[in-house]
Amino acid sequence: MEITVEQMYNIENKGHDMGFLKKFMMENAGAAAVKKLVEKLGNVESKNILIFVGMGNNGGDGLVMARHLAGYGAKVTVMLLGTPENIKTEESNWNWSILEKMPSVKLMTGGTIDFNFKPDVIVDGILGTGISGEIREPYASAINYINQTNCYKFAVDVPSGLDPQTGETANIYTKCDMTVTFHKMKQGIPKRPDLTGELFAEKIGIPPEAEEGIL
Ligand SMILES: NC(=O)C1=CN([C@@H]2O[C@H](COP(=O)(O)OP(=O)(O)OC[C@H]3O[C@@H](n4cnc5c(N)ncnc54)[C@H](OP(=O)(O)O)[C@@H]3O)[C@@H](O)[C@H]2O)[C@H](O)CC1
């Protein structure tokens, strides 16, 4: 079953109100994404994994992935596309704070695209269901870097720049090898298999009762 982005936000909010906090959804989303990525790649130990993180909860999912991937022994670098004080949500901030206590994860901020290593894997945690309009900097430079870099690319929830509701693309967008969306498939995502690559919808523990009156 495919649902609308509006339905997804309503289900998220109802689940949160039931006590299954967005922080728990984010944890399960990041964990599910890492499970699929590691299943696909096999051993990620010592692999250079570069995670681009937007300032919203798509970025938050990327922050959770960073922590889990460090646990698998990957060499993780997080590029926050802004400054930590401008992280939009409490649940994203919570995960950023954990990473600040983890020397095993390299944190970069501000969005200046300049790395002294070639990534084996890039994770696109830039934009998800909160996308609106032309892609602004530094998100645009990050998307261009991802498309210009030859490595395995993984999209969190949806390739950034692809509208998960309509399946239309913004002025620029990422082209990925795998996409993991959460809870249920959003209507626009399956329209662009050329951008999503292998596509999965993973459950993240939202109570089925959170869909009552919405689906
Ligand atoms: N569905 C679920 O059960 C869960 C979903 N999760 C993840 O949450 C995101 C949606 O998070 P949200 O914070 O609502 O939105 P995004 O992170 O996608 O984007 C918002 C940020 O992006 C900026 N933005 C928006 N459009 C543009 C643009 N064209 N150019 C540049 N920047 C843009 C926006 O900035 P503003 O200034 O506009 O506020 C925000 O900073 C969903 O996709 C999932 O990944 C939960 O984490 C887990 C459960």
Ligand SMILES: [K+]
């Ligand atoms: K994304």
